[in-house]
Amino acid sequence: xxxxxxKAIIPVTLAVTGFVIVCCLLLYSIIKSDMTGMxxxxxxxxxxxxxxxxxxxxxxxxxxxxxxxxxDIGEQQDVEHVRIFNKQGVIEFSSDAGExxxxxxxxxxxxxxxxxxxxxxxxxGAMRQARQFVNGKGREVLAITAPIYNEPECFGASCHFxxxxxKVLGTLDIGLSRKPLRDALATMRGxxxxxxxxxxxxxVGGTAALxxxxxxxxxxxxTDYCKEMAGGAPDRELPGFEGxxxxxxxxxxxxxxxxKKERKSAPGCADKNGR
Amino acid sequence: xxxxxxxxxxxxxxxxxTEKQRLRRESLDKIRFFRLKSVRGAWxxxxxxxxxxxxxIDFRFLPxxxxxxxxxxxxxxxxxxxxxxxxLYTFSAIILVLSKMMRGxxxxxxxxxxxxxxxxxxxxxxxxxxxxxFWAVFAAGLTVLGLLCYHNRIRFxxxxxxxxxxxxxxxxxxxxxxxxxxxxxxxxx
Numbered sequence: 287x288x289x290x291x292x293k294a295i296i297p298v299t300l301a302v303t304g305f306v307i308v309c310c311l312l313l314y315s316i317i318k319s320d321m322t323g324m325x326x327x328x329x330x331x332x333x334x335x336x337x338x339x340x341x342x343x344x345x346x347x348x349x350x351x352x353x354x355x356x357x358d359i360g361e362q363q364d365v366e367h368v369r370i371f372n373k374q375g376v377i378e379f380s381s382d383a384g385e386x387x388x389x390x391x392x393x394x395x396x397x398x399x400x401x402x403x404x405x406x407x408x409x410x411g412a413m414r415q416a417r418q419f420v421n422g423k424g425r426e427v428l429a430i431t432a433p434i435y436n437e438p439e440c441f442g443a444s445c446h447f448x449x450x451x452x453k454v455l456g457t458l459d460i461g462l463s464r465k466p467l468r469d470a471l472a473t474m475r476g477x478x479x480x481x482x483x484x485x486x487x488x489x490v491g492g493t494a495a496l497x498x499x500x501x502x503x504x505x506x507x508x509t510d511y512c513k514e515m516a517g518g519a520p521d522r523e524l525p526g527f528e529g530x531x532x533x534x535x536x537x538x539x540x541x542x543x544x545x546k547k548e549r550k551s552a553p554g555c556a557d558k559n560g561r
Numbered sequence: 562x563x564x565x566x567x568x569x570x571x572x573x574x575x576x577x578x579t580e581k582q583r584l585r586r587e588s589l590d591k592i593r594f595f596r597l598k599s600v601r602g603a604w605x606x607x608x609x610x611x612x613x614x615x616x617x618i619d620f621r622f623l624p625x626x627x628x629x630x631x632x633x634x635x636x637x638x639x640x641x642x643x644x645x646x647x648x649l650y651t652f653s654a655i656i657l658v659l660s661k662m663m664r665g666x667x668x669x670x671x672x673x674x675x676x677x678x679x680x681x682x683x684x685x686x687x688x689x690x691x692x693x694x695f696w697a698v699f700a701a702g703l704t705v706l707g708l709l710c711y712h713n714r715i716r717f718x719x720x721x722x723x724x725x726x727x728x729x730x731x732x733x734x735x736x737x738x739x740x741x742x743x744x745x746x747x748x749x750x
Contacts, residue, residue, distance in 0.1 A: 301655045304704020311697035312644045
């Protein structure tokens with residue numbers, strides 16, 4: 287664009303739009319990461335609650351109660367799966383009855399975190415206990431694996447056979463739907479887009495309006511005045527301007543006055559309008 | 562006047578013609594050079610787009626760093642820190658380009674910016690956060706390189722117009738509309 291308006295507005299629009307978009311994308315990425323971290327912490331805490339809630343049933347080897355607890359939790363909205371498997375990786379209890387007695391592959395995500403080396407890791411941070419995947423039903427899942435540790439009550443009880451040297455007796459695996467998190471992120475994304483759009487309209491529109499009011503309109507008026515001067519003495523006065531433009535307008539008025547005088551003093555000389 | 566000597570007015574006319582032709586050729590060369598320079602921003606944008614395509618596929622075509630090398634490099638900076646630096650870089654680059662535009666200074670080609678942006682892609686890739694931050698680096702690149710392209714275009718197009726004006730005045734027998742000589746002394750190098 288060769289016009290003054292184009293030269294003034296294009297760089298400002300490009301710079302402001304680009305910078306606001308970069309900041310919004312980074313902000314969205316940071317918020318998404320924070321929200322995923324919070325969801326993981328929430329899921330880890332839920333997994334620990336389930337382990338604590340089933341502890342007594344495990345101690346008393348009440349398999350029926352344990353099976354019912356797992357089944358009831360699995361029926362909760364947004365809980366995709368709950369399963370408990372033993373140290374060998376055999377699923378003992380599951381919200382999906384078809385999974386019971388099946389073997390879990392230790393090389394899959396969620397297991398490899400502890401079973402990567404020859405000796406399994408006994409403790410993991412909350413973020414490393416978590417994994418995200420799409421399940422067989424095509425739903426995005428955030429799953430947490432919480433180890434069930436051997437406690438004095440476990441190896442000290444007369445009815446049990448766990449050796450005191452076993453650190454981990456089994457693992458609870460709970461999978462939560464990521465739909466609520468995804469929906470929250472989508473809502474936030476929509477609001478950020480609207481907010482960004484409003485900021486851009488205000489900034490670019492405001493800059494354009496101010497430029498038009500303070501620079502472009504006065505320049506156009508003075509350009510028209512100069513054109514009239516070139517065709518003969520203009521028969522109208524320039525309106526009042528402010529700042530540097532006032533000085534320019536005064537100079538133009540002076541030139542127009544001198545030209546008018548010269549034309550009057552030159553006998554037989556008339557402008558193209560016959561004045 | 563002796564025999565064999567050229568008449569003075571003929572010598573002057575011939576010299577003037579040669580000088581005119583030289584200046585004209587010089588002007589045309591400059592116009593060609595400025596036109597080439599006015600599109601050099603597009604080369605940077607193309608290079609950036611190529612790097613971005615590589616980043617979009619997570620640099621799968623590159624061999625992964627050996628574990629020894631990774632250990633030697635240490636832990637990559639966190640995604641939060643890289644994002645902070647990206648905001649700082651974008652802000653500074655925009656201010657730099659706008660201030661150069663304001664001063665009428667010569668714009669840069671933009672290859673340095675492509676290298677900076679590729680480094681941001683690289684750091685995010687090493688941190689495992691490229692998926693979430695790809696579009697932010699892409700938008701930053703398009704903004705900075707877009708501004709540079711625009712600056713290159715308006716700056717060198719203005720110089721082309723200036724040279725074309727000089728050519729036009731030369732074609733009008735070395736006299737401008739006001740009867741003055743063309744401003745040959747004020748030429749851009």
